[in-house]
Each structure stands twice: as structure tokens, then as C-alpha cells.
Amino acid sequence: MKKKLFVLTMAAVMGLSLTASAEGEVANKDKPLVWFNRQPSNSSTGELDMAALSFNDNTYYVGFDANQGAELQGTMVLDYIKANAATIDRNGDGVIGYVLAIGDIGHNDSIARTRGVRKALGTGVDKDGNINSEPVGTNTDGSATVVQDGTLEVDGTTYTVRELASQEMKNSAGATWDAATAGNAIGTWSSSFGDQIDVVVSNNDGMGMSMFNAWSKDNKVPTFGYDANNDAVAAIAEGYGGTISQHADVQAYLTLRVLRNALDGVDIDTGIGTADEAGNVLSEDVYVYNEEQRSYYALNVAVTAENYEEFTDSTKVYEPVSNQLDEATSPVKKVWLNIYNAADNFLSSTYQPLLQNYDDILNLEVEYIGGDGQTESNITNRLGNPSQYDAFAINMVKTDNAASYTALLNQ
Numbered sequence: 489m490k491k492k493l494f495v496l497t498m499a500a501v502m503g504l505s506l507t508a509s510a511e512g513e514v515a516n517k518d519k520p521l522v523w524f525n526r527q528p529s530n531s532s533t534g535e536l537d538m539a540a541l542s543f544n545d546n547t548y549y550v551g552f553d554a555n556q557g558a559e560l561q562g563t564m565v566l567d568y569i570k571a572n573a574a575t576i577d578r579n580g581d582g583v584i585g586y587v588l589a590i591g592d593i594g595h596n597d598s599i600a601r602t603r604g605v606r607k608a609l610g611t612g613v614d615k616d617g618n619i620n621s622e623p624v625g626t627n628t629d630g631s632a633t634v635v636q637d638g639t640l641e642v643d644g645t646t647y648t649v650r651e652l653a654s655q656e657m658k659n660s661a662g663a664t665w666d667a668a669t670a671g672n673a674i675g676t677w678s679s680s681f682g683d684q685i686d687v688v689v690s691n692n693d694g695m696g697m698s699m700f701n702a703w704s705k706d707n708k709v710p711t712f713g714y715d716a717n718n719d720a721v722a723a724i725a726e727g728y729g730g731t732i733s734q735h736a737d738v739q740a741y742l743t744l745r746v747l748r749n750a751l752d753g754v755d756i757d758t759g760i761g762t763a764d765e766a767g768n769v770l771s772e773d774v775y776v777y778n779e780e781q782r783s784y785y786a787l788n789v790a791v792t793a794e795n796y797e798e799f800t801d802s803t804k805v806y807e808p809v810s811n812q813l814d815e816a817t818s819p820v821k822k823v824w825l826n827i828y829n830a831a832d833n834f835l836s837s838t839y840q841p842l843l844q845n846y847d848d849i850l851n852l853e854v855e856y857i858g859g860d861g862q863t864e865s866n867i868t869n870r871l872g873n874p875s876q877y878d879a880f881a882i883n884m885v886k887t888d889n890a891a892s893y894t895a896l897l898n899q
């Protein structure tokens with residue numbers, strides 16, 4: 489066993505030295521690279537950008553299973569409607585109306601969530617073999633073509649389910665998933681057809697909470713989000729309908745762990761599917777690895793009135809992977825990491841605090857860069873000297889833009 493380890497370590501050392509530059513340093517293009525939260529992909533077709541995902545032998549993506557999560561969110565909303573059918577139709581017109589806040593029409597995760605809700609509620613229409621995910625604008629009369637009216641039978645009564653309105657929540661400067669825009673939208677919608685709105689759904693909690701605070705809390709209209717941020721989980725006690733945990737505690741760990749493993753020259757599964765020496769290991773019910781896509785996906789969990797008390801601290805490290813690594817075998821290394829939008833609720837209130845907890849455990853000295861959510865250059869300008877870092881973790885503004893980063897590493 490020891491011998492095997494030695495051989496493996498030597499191979500790793502040799503592997504690195506083969507690509508070392510004249511000064512004996514590892515070239516930037518050969519350093520470990522992880523994409524997270526926004527998977528390199530074509531924002532129109534969703535097709536994965538495999539060139540970016542396999543930039544070098546130590547490149548990975550870390551995110552969550554978007555389809556599994558989307559289905560959970562749709563089912564959570566549907567179950568709520570069924571369980572509360574007697575009271576949910578506020579104006580008694582036989583139509584259960586909902587509005588939907590869309591995060592980013594070019595982001596696979598946002599698209600999946602829109603589809604998941606439409607699928608569960610029977611409001612989706614087919615487009616090229618998939619549920620159309622375009623925003624409907626306003627559809628109070630049910631005449632739109634990008635969605636259709638669904639029907640739902642509960643206890644012998646048949647209801648119509650209608651997507652009354654949906655829009656991409658993008659602000660005038662171009663930032664997507666914009667909570668303030670969602671707060672304004674619910675103001676506009678409720679003032680013109682408020683009595684028709686029985687349910688509010690959002691692609692994330694940032695926008696969901698903004699709508700809840702602006703209107704639905706006072707009007708006792710159940711509101712559903714995604715992310716299980718602390719404020720949203722706490723709001724369940726005040727009538728927020730529910731949210732989905734995308735297991736950010738597992739994702740933040742994986743984001744840094746794949747870099748750590750590559751830097752140590754150990755098997756990529758160390759401390760992931762295979763326990764490391766400190767005892768860190770993840771079980772199969774919290775993540776999947778897709779080798780072809782070079783992607784790790786955390787699994788989602790629904791958070792509702794029934795179980796929210798277990799989710800009140802979204803920034804707590806996941807216990808099975810909370811053991812300190814030994815500096816002798818995992819010496820301190822420097823990582824450059826960016827958050828695409830410093831104002832994004834999920835990334836700033838949940839993901840980054842988790843990363844900051846894990847970086848100590850994994851002996852990584854991480855420089856955190858916060859972008860403006862609008863332009864890639866605002867971030868890439870701050871990667872002026874990649875040679876100062878041992879590894880990189882990147883969260884793009886737009887999923888098409890991986891090359892803006894890899895170009896800097898190729899120089």
C-alpha cells in the first residue's frame with residue numbers, strides 16, 4: 489500500500505514537473521481549475537462547453553443536479569396546492585393563479601427550475617422536445633402560447649392552474665436574478681391583478697424573499713423559492729411556502745476539495761467518495777459525479793414547514809467533511825476565487841461563508857474576488873497575475889464566457 493502511494497506520488501510529481509516552465513514553476517495553464525455555480529455552456533442551447541470543462545487534466549465543475557432540484561421544487565408547490573385546495577383560490581374564481589420570477593433566461597439552472605414548476609403544474613408546453621422556458625409576460629386571461637392552462641382535480645373539484653405572469657428579473661444595468669427587480673414586479677402585478685394571485689414562485693430565494701416582503705407576506709400568499717438561504721428558511725415560520733436546499737455545504741466543500749486533491753497529486757476521489765486520512769468522506773446520497781462531463785453535482789432537498797428547523801443555518805459545514813487536514817501532507821496553497829456578483833443573495837449569504845469555513849479546514853489561502861454581476865472584465869481585470877496562485881475557482885457572469893478566463897491562463 490505504502491509503495492503504491494509512493495509510486496502514485498512520484499508520478500504526480502513527475503507529471504507536474506513535465507509541464508513546469510523554465511523557472512521550474514507550474515505553468516498557469518496546467519494549474520488546477522474549478523468552475524462552480526455557472527456551468528460552462530451555451531446560454532442559448534444549454535450545450536456544455538467541453539473545451540472549458542476539460543481545459544486541463546485538473547479541471548472540474550461543481551454545481552448541483554438541476555433537474556432533480558427542479559422536479560422537487562415543482563412537486564413541493566403542487567403538494568402545497570393540493571393540501572390547501574380548500575382555501576388557496578383566494579377570489580373563488582376556480583383558477584389557481586401563480587406568478588413566476590425567472591432568474592436568468594440563459595442559465596441552465598434557472599431554465600430547469602422554470603420547466604420544473606410548469607411541468608408539475610401542467611402549464612408547460614413543448615418546444616423542441618422540452619418544456620418551453622420563456623417568460624410569458626402577462627397572461628391573466630390564459631391566452632398565451634408559451635404556457636397553457638393546467639387542470640388540477642382535488643377532492644372532486646376541478647381547478648384551472650394558470651401562470652398569470654412571469655419575467656426575467658434583470659435590472660437595467662444587466663444584473664440577473666435581481667431581487668429588487670422582483671420586488672418591483674410583484675408591486676406591478678399585484679396592483680393590476682392581485683386578487684388573482686394565489687401562489688408566488690421564484691427561481692431563487694433572493695427574488696422570492698423580495699416578493700414575500702413586498703407583498704405576499706402581508707397578503708398571506710404562499711411564496712416558494714430555491715436555495716434555503718437563512719432568511720428564507722426563517723421566513724417559513726411566517727408563511728413563506730418553502731424552498732429547496734441545493735446542498736451548498738457539499739458544493740462549497742467539493743469546490744475547494746477538487747483543487748486540494750489536484751494540488752496534493754492524490755486521487756481526485758480522496759475525501760469525496762473515498763475517506764481521506766482525517767476521515768472526510770461524502771455519501772452517495774448527497775452528490776453524483778459525472779465523469780464524461782467532468783462535473784460534480786450535489787443533490788437537492790426540499791425544505792418546508794415540516795422540516796425547516798433542521799436547515800436554520802445554511803453556512804454550517806457539512807459534518808462528514810469537517811475534519812482538519814494535516815499541513816504536512818496538504819501544505820498551504822494559494823487559490824484565486826471569484827463570485828460573479830457580490831450582491832447575489834445565495835452566493836454572498838450562503839456559498840461564500842461556507843467556502844470561508846472550508847478553506848481553513850483544507851489549508852487553502854483563498855483570495856475572494858466579488859464581481860458586479862454584469863461584466864466579465866470587472867472580474868478578469870483582477871486576475872492580472874495568475875502566476876501568484878496555485879489554483880483557480882471561477883464563477884462566470886455568463887456561462888458562455890469561459891474563454892475570457894482560460895485565455896488569461898494560457899498566456
Ligand code: BGC
Nearest residue numbers: 525597665692714715832834
Ligand atoms: C442560485 C441563485 C443564484 C445563482 C447565481 C443559483 O444556483 O440558486 O440564487 O442567483 O445560482 O448563479
